[in-house]
Amino acid sequence: MTRVRFRHLSLSTTMVNSAGLLYLDPQIRDWVLFPITLVMILVGILRHYVVLLLQSQPKKLTRAAVREQRALARSQILRATSAYSPVPPVFYQSISRHLSDAFEAGVYLKDGPTKEGAAPSSPPNPITDPAAMDGMMAGMKTQMVMMVPQMVIMGWINFFFQGFVLIKLPFPLTLGFKSMLQRGIETPDMDVRWVSSLSWYFLNFFGLNGLYRILLGGDNAAQDASQTMMASPFATAGAGQPGPQDFNKLFKSEKDNLAFSSGLYAWVGDDVEDRVLRKYGKL
Template sequence: MPGLKEQDLYLDPSIRDWVLVPITLIMVLVGLLRHYVTLLLNSAPKKQPKAAVREQRMLGRSQLLRASSPQSPLPPAQYRAFSAATATALTSGEYIKQKTAAEKEVSVGPFDPSQMDTMMDGMKKQAVMMVPNMLIMQYINVFFSGYILIKLPFPLTLGAKSLFARDLAMPDLSVRWVSALSWYFLNLFGLNGVFKLILGQDNAAVDTRDMTATGMLAGAGGAQPMAGPAGVPDMDRVFKSEAENLSLSDGLYSWVGHGIEDRVLKRFNRA
């Protein structure tokens, strides 16, 4: 049985000039605008009280000590002294910020009102992501529905037809032809590398960008902090858990300077 004949379609150059290139340019400009609008919407960090900063620094100190234990630059005696002092400070509750009366009332409520700013920032960023995409997709659906824009230079399987010919009611059309709506989706997910090249790795133009921040309150292995009823971390439990993790890391301790003389001699073939 002879193979299927290659389909030859002749596209008007005006489609390239007035549809293909403008859609790509609009997607790039919208991504740049989204990035800078998101930067403007970012709220300035609030000034933390001294007790809260002290609490976080103590937890961060313990995590640094624990993370560096397999190849620690601290000599054994100094590491054990630091580890013992840190574990004692974690279990004693000396560095835990004392809650005010209002914070104690919040801790038994359904949610923490202090997180309202964070929630609003997240909603504003989601709106910046969603609204332009909805407008552009509706614009393409109204004005360029059914347009064939480009032919891909490589073969594809029939399973990709739903991706590249979303609004083309032509079942016999080759999979390599791309419709206007499909070109929009290809740009939506395919311009991430361009935005990283223009704006850097940490940019707000990419829709899949992770907007969650666990901070320094995460436990061992990246676990989420233990939270109370209002979603506020229970620092008593977090500190006790960190003290246990620190005691376990003591068994993994190894001084980076152990056997340094033999390693230096071996490096210079003097051993």
């Protein structure tokens, strides 16, 4: 009886002295660590291609809508290069005057010039607008593709691998990381560097973006899944489908900007002969 008590005391002392040492079964690495990592990588790749299949082709703009946008872009380019413009003065003044008159008359509006006395058109309701509804539905589909696989993987890990210790990180950490790295294991004396199965899932969930960029390219649907899951589907739809622009107001504002840029106009060809001669020392 005395020998048994002494052996029990010796074992307890040894466990206290080596509390930070754990010896993991190699089968945990082969049947828990690798499967969780591999499944998350494959699910991310599958999620990328599913999102690509669910994306609908953007609707083509009508000729009038394209003409409306290009007129505004042409005016902005003309105005942006006015301080060092390659367009000669005669042509610059002609183009600027033509665009200003067209903006004032509403020639480039896709619905035609605004009739006198007509009430200003209000932007369409996003709930009743088919284009906005398509954007909302696309956002909700993307949300489902992001959320459902992660819920299934988390349930799979909790059911089969709950309480497993998988890996030990090779660098020291503070106690503040204990709750993040050892979820599902309530042990106050375990070394912080040990990682549980559920925490390994979250580390992979937030840390595989770099691998996805290598495998799928920079612009892929697998990376940043956490941000997409936390965002609202309606917010995603709103970001993907910007509100309609009032081109009538934009044209009126652009007309004023053209008038202002005319005072800053300078042709790049002014005194070009003297500048060339001065450059080669002939003047």
